[in-house]
Amino acid sequence: MTSSRWSDLERPPLNAGALRKAVVTPEAVWTSLDVVEATGSTNSDLSARAADGAPEGAVLVAEEQTTGRGRLDRRWSAPARSGLFFSVLLRPGEAAATADGIRKPVPVHRWGWLPLLAGVATATALSRAAGVDTALKWPNDLLLTVDGEERKAGGILAERVGETAVVVGIGLNVSLRAEELPVGTATSLALAGAPGTDRDPLLRAVLRSLGDWYDAWRAAGGDPAASRLQQTYAAGCATLGRQVRAELPGGRDLSGTAVAVDGDGRLVIAGSHGEQAVGAGDVVHLRPTG
Template structure:
């Protein structure tokens, strides 16, 4: 696959497309390079940045995902963005915003790009078992900063790890980043509005329907170094994963690193 032509994001075109679909977003800024869009908006949130603020970077110099894993992508080859949300639901439900973002992206990619994605708990979007997008949410001064890194036009040679993929490699019907970003953000706004008004039940059910994790044997590594393995059997109303262990006990996991195991593992 040859390296595709990568035109810069047109902020005015993006804003025009987005404004036609949603009135939720208050500001969309596009920068050529920054350390981390999440870090930038975390600082902005401390100074009162309103809900609906969006920052997109053509390139990140020190982007990272969960567990401080580095997120790498060539300039203009993806959609690296963060946005500010200020939820009014109880704080214990905020963790489901990662699932909400994954659901909104999966549904947008199916509608706009014609690709079928699946969702890996807690924060990955997969195509054919390979990661096309990672999501990172953090709480900052009463706000939630949600960051996404979507691989759009990366070639096989440009993938950061063999387990990754891109929309181009998946045969997406469009790689137009303004179109994809506008569809995704407008859908996030619609799903988030319902989530804020009625709680996370609808999001969790939609996540369940498109899960790549439920029913799979998984290995779980906890932040304290503990490890378990078992079958992922459910997800509760707070977005926690439920894993059935070999002894029949079911463990509820709020935070951990998940590896999908093959039957022989």
């Protein structure tokens, strides 16, 4: 039998042409979409393009990432074509022309909402396209329930590039089998019993949802309340209402009940210290304690 890199019929390649036709449209934020067979990191590659002046709306998808990473440079790996591994280039720091006029740049202090926005958009899309309920773990994890336990199916990494741009990377386990999971606390759409695991419609759904949420957020000047982002995130966040311990740099920690996500996207923890907000960049680990 002739060997082929597409010999795993359960994991066909993405249809780049059809994806491009579906999501790169005049009314959409997405201006280009490229699919590569393999790369080290789509975030790194797209950040380099952003530094060279690539326009907002560029999408880079990899069938496989060899040095994918999450927050704090944690490794993210999966077999080829077993998931969705992609990054998008956004330029919230630039004015944007729309049919309704010119939108002003979003203030930098509101950019911290972008990874949370990506989480809401992805969870919304998966509910519709994959038929599974996806919960959000602050600040950047996507959770699915398997055998009564919440497990990580994906993650989000947002990185600032220069003065105006942010590259948002999303990794999602789609068809990974149990023996392929990197850690015992991970899962995939297939293992969660999702009726829809075709990557092409899943990617289309996520990009459309992400574009819609980003458009609403920009139209509101980055205001998370006016765009309903803050309310929607809180409604889907599994962290809120739970006892947690935030491990901070220098060996410090903060324990209490996660009670809210504030207007800057920080997690508010209520404990013996009163209420204190911590940002994603301040937290090394966030662990449940009860």
